[in-house]
Amino acid sequence: MDTSHITPHQPTTDEDDASPRPALRRLHKQVHRAAQEIDRLRTENRRLKQRVQQLEQRPAVDEDEAFVTLDDPDALRTRIEGFIDTIDAYLGDDAASDAESAE
Secondary structure (H helix, E strand, O other): OOOOOOOOOOOOHHHHHOOOHHHHHHHHHHHHHHHHHHHHHHHHHHHHHHHHHHHHHOOOOOOOOOOOOOOOHHHHHHHHHHHHHHHHHHHHHHHHHHHHHHO
């Protein structure tokens, strides 16, 4: 079989559009987004390490000691309202008992 008359395939302009360039551009964008996310996570990690160091420098608190944090005002408000409700219920029971005793 004589193959001397066969010429190597030359891509046409339509075939150029099917080149891997769009795929490479997408991959490049994905790599760029991943790198940005890694940078963001590293920054957050540094911030969290500093926060841990700050917390470790605080004095230790025993479980028996009262301890209030001001990091979450809503949680603090809910906790205080719970204490008030408990005290009101206790005082209400005592006031009712005192009234019955006085009769």
